[in-house]
Amino acid sequence: MILGEAARWWLPTAAVTGFAALAFFAMARQAWRPTKKYWIAALLVAGVIAVSASAWQQKISRAALNEETARLRDVAARLDELGRLLETGPGTTPDQAFDTVAAAIAALTAKIKDLENQVQALQEKSRARTIDTDTSAQMADYLRPFGNHRVVVSCLPDDVEAYGYANQIANVLRAAGWEALGPETTTIFGEAPAMGVTLYVRSGAAPPDAARLLLDAFTRFNIPYQSGVASNDAIPDPATVELFVGKKP
DSSP states (O other), rough: OOHHHHHTHHHHHHHHHHHHHHHHHHHHHHHOOOOHHHHHHHHHHHHHHHHHHHHHHHHHHHHHHHHHHHHHHHHHHHHHHHHHHOOOTTTOOOHHHHHHHHHHHHHHHHHHHHHHHHHHHHHHHHHHHOHHHHHHHHHHHHGGGGGEEEEEEEEEETOOHHHHHHHHHHHHOOOOOEEEEEEEEOTTTTOOOSSEEEEEEESSOOHHHHHHHHHHHHTTTOOEEEEEEEEESSSTTOEEEEEEOOOOO
């Protein structure tokens, strides 16, 4: 059976070979003339080329057929697997089976979406607040012409992320020529999470110019801060502004 299929597959090549052989023998039996040997040589070359081309084409076609057959078998296997998923018990209609599979797919999709949201939330939580190099330089250049102002930068104890962010802010202010102290650690401003920086001034005193300048700079360079300026008796003097970096939400 297998040999028969192989013979039928190579039949076109065999036919080309047979025709080439018949033409060669027919030419060989003709009467001798000076150009006969050239015609025989040309016929021999043409026959070899024709047989080789036919064999090559048959080989390529068979490889393509085998590849397509394998692909169809894979599709059939997938369809069989889907059919098993859709198998219904006694008394179950196809519509009910489809609803069951659709509900399972919807539930799985919802779980995947929930996991994606959890991963995104963890990524956001793990991403540290930062001020890039260009923004730091531009902010320092903006604040430098306004002269020297006293600022205390602080954060919660044992909060590495908040301390790093507070240190970046203090470095920007020092680069601008301001008297920036810290980062210091404190809990007097509470421990509520907050993404933005909070500005504190001395209670009962008018906010110093430094508070207004800092709010303008934070707005201009997109540094998150808590809206407004809070008052606190712990601020040492009316001319000092305290920048407090809370725990990241």
